[in-house]
Amino acid sequence: MTRINGFIGRRNFFRLAGMGGFAITATALGGSLIWGKEAAIADVNSANTNPVNSNLALQYLLDGNQRFVHQRRLYPHQSLQHLQLVAKAQYPFAAILGCADSRVPAEIVFDQGLGDLFVVRVAGNVASDMAIGSLEYATAVLGTQLIVVLGHRRCGAVAEAIKNAPLPGRIGYVVESIKPALAKVKSTIGTGDRNDDAVIANIQYQAEKLQQNSMILAQLLHAGKLKIVGAYYDIDTGKVSAIA
Numbered sequence: 550m551t552r553i554n555g556f557i558g559r560r561n562f563f564r565l566a567g568m569g570g571f572a573i574t575a576t577a578l579g580g581s582l583i584w585g586k587e588a589a590i591a592d593v594n595s596a597n598t599n600p601v602n603s604n605l606a607l608q609y610l611l612d613g614n615q616r617f618v619h620q621r622r623l624y625p626h627q628s629l630q631h632l633q634l635v636a637k638a639q640y641p642f643a644a645i646l647g648c649a650d651s652r653v654p655a656e657i658v659f660d661q662g663l664g665d666l667f668v669v670r671v672a673g674n675v676a677s678d679m680a681i682g683s684l685e686y687a688t689a690v691l692g693t694q695l696i697v698v699l700g701h702r703r704c705g706a707v708a709e710a711i712k713n714a715p716l717p718g719r720i721g722y723v724v725e726s727i728k729p730a731l732a733k734v735k736s737t738i739g740t741g742d743r744n745d746d747a748v749i750a751n752i753q754y755q756a757e758k759l760q761q762n763s764m765i766l767a768q769l770l771h772a773g774k775l776k777i778v779g780a781y782y783d784i785d786t787g788k789v790s791a792i793a
């Protein structure tokens with residue numbers, strides 16, 4: 550059995566996935582791979598000859614963002630050759646849980662290319678079950694060691710949560726997932742801008758939800774095989790700032 554980032558290879562992952570959620574927990578993850586002392590978290594995917602640790606991954610992202618801000622983009626990993634290389638296998642060095650907002654495309658603002666980022670985008674960068682499942686795949690199966698929860702200035706989804714007005718269709722479903730973050734705004738943050746405060750609170754809240762609602766992510770964090778970092782994107786300047 551191939552182990553990737555302390556868990557199981559994708560072939561076994563999918564075989565076990567077919568057994569249902571409980572079976573995955575009890576057999577594949579709740580068994581020796583997580584709880585057994587003999588099964589210390591293994592090295593990242595041995596097939597990846599160049600694994601990128603979380604600190605370096607964050608540096609790559611911030612360096613790329615600096616290139617973007619200063620209009621010195623390198624447009625890396627966008628050649629036909631690189632396309633063909635990553636067609637064989639992907640080892641994205643970072644995963645992004647970002648907002649679906651059209652002004653925050655991860656590969657552009659971080660100046661990255663094909664196979665570099667595993668990007669999950671949903672309005673308000675909400676840590677939904679679908680988003681969590683995607684990020685579990687990126688980390689436990691593909692070996693990514695960094696998740697960045699990327700919120701942004703003047704996020705419409707956060708603004709709607711502040712307004713707290715009725716919304717049609719399923720828009721309210723997104724906004725309801727942000728509202729619990731607003732309770733934390735007053736006590737912890739003070740940028741002087743109500744929307745910015747709420748955006749930052751939401752980044753922190755969704756980052757906490759990732760580990761609270763995912764045994765896989767929590768275990769990887771505990772084992773030092775994963776970092777989850779919050780970051781704020783300023784749509785006026787293009788600059789990304791990590792949030793402590």
Ligand SMILES: [Zn+2]
Nearest residue numbers: 648650704705
């Ligand atoms: Zn947004």
